[in-house]
Amino acid sequence: MENMKAAVFEGVGKLVIKEVPVPKITRPDQVLIEVEACSICGTDVHITANPPGYIATPNTILGHEFCGIIREKGSQVDQVDIGDRVVVNPNNYCGKCAYCRKNLPNQCEHIEALGIDYDGAFAKYCVVSDKVAYKISKDIDPAIAACAEPLACAVNGLNKVDVKPGDSAVVIGSGPIGLMIAMLLHKSGIDKLYLLETAAKRVEFAKGLGIAKVINPIEEDAKGMIAHETGIGADFVFDVTGSQIVTSVDLARKGGTVVLFGVNKQARREIAQCEITTKELRVQGTWLANATFPQAVKIIESKAIDLRALITDEIGLDQLHTGLESLARGEGIKIIVRP
Ligand SMILES: [Zn+2]
Ligand SMILES: [Zn+2]
Missing domain, CATH: 3.90.180.10 (Medium-chain alcohol dehydrogenases, catalytic domain)
Incomplete structure (x- = not known):
């Protein structure tokens, strides 16, 4: 054989x-x-x-x-x-x-x-x-x-939400899937696009692509910057890490959408449910x-x-x-x- x-x-x-x-x-x-x-x-x-x-x-x-x-x-x-x-x-x-x-x-x-x-x-x-x-x-x-x-998989997540030219979006995590989502958003005419990443090498890599403002939330005030530039917060937040639902809810504008992409089976987060209720957020999971x-x-x-x-x-x-x-x-x- x-x-x-x-x-x-x-x-x-x-x-x-x-x-x-x-x-x-x-x-x-x-x-x-x-x-x-x-x-x-x-x-x-x-x-x-x-x-x-x-x-x-x-x-x-x-x-x-x-x-x-x-x-x-x-x-x-x-x-x-x-x-x-x-x-x-x-x-x-x-x-x-x-x-x-x-x-x-x-x-x-x-x-x-x-x-x-x-x-x-x-x-x-x-x-x-x-x-x-x-x-x-x-x-x-x-x-x-x-x-x-x-x-x-990235396309499956994007197909679940109605992103339009001129919208703003945050992608949390700039591994390959996060960057693919960011590239697809950039291509679809997103106005303001932010990538959040904490690993130094990935921050540099993401910056080199030139498609989004890259923020290291450990060193910079991501919420302040995004709120200031968009006026009200992001229309869409994509969490590609599987653990950042609290930050995602925080960064989304009222009536905005949070897409949960990554899987981290260990992650357990305490979240104030009233944030989702009173901000009228849509929270969408996406899998494979x-x-x-x-x-x-x-x-x-x-x-x-x-x-x-x-x-x-x-x-x-x-x-x-x-x-x-x-x-x-x-x-x-x-x-x-x-x-
Ligand atoms: Zn895979
Ligand atoms: Zn079957």
Whole structure:
């Protein structure tokens, strides 16, 4: 049997690069993809941390933000073909449960998380259902195409709210998703856009993009600055950290909208509920990608935003640990692995 190199999560704090068998198609709806590029996600950092901030199934190959070329296909595959380049929604859904029928596949009761609970793409090959594979142009740099998954999640959050040209917005957290949201807001004609970030390297990086006023809330009075410049506070506040609901509610204007994006399972915040009531705020959660891959593919193919600017490193599979450490220190932004 043919082998390949893969990054296997063996248990708490243990990620091992080793030889494993090349996966095989076992169902007629599946495709075998040769991975071209797989981006390291913050979730990968949480999974491999000790203690872990996110739980994955031991003995699983990690990696869920990727693109590649279809090399084999099952007998029922008809949406994509051998030789196509595809990006993949790693959260496969059943299509039949109550949530899938309500058009909420991201809330599927039988969701299968590739690269977390099933073998993912920090490897030469990966097998997925054709249902979650989306064709993308071969003119696109694979490193950029690998960003389709986080972009589809960012788009899902933006699709839930009605941002209009001339509005003001704050994005809390300038990791890759925060910066993608900021880029999309900038592109949509937002008047005043603020990025809040406390990690020094990320503050500098965000400033370099030149799309928003970057504020370090530890050193500067974010609320005072935003209130002064907008007159009444921000129309929209996006918390991409998963823990800043109190600050978000504080920065939003009366009648404004707070979008809760990031996930931090440890975060517990005491909040004065009357703030939400009397300010008449709308608080909107958003989770994963919901039928937003086609839109993400179009944004990438049309080069509507400069995703290349977010890619700080491209590394081989053997350097995966170095990449994870760089992200954990808040240094790298998007690090791409080429297996
Ligand atoms: Zn991810
Ligand atoms: Zn379902």
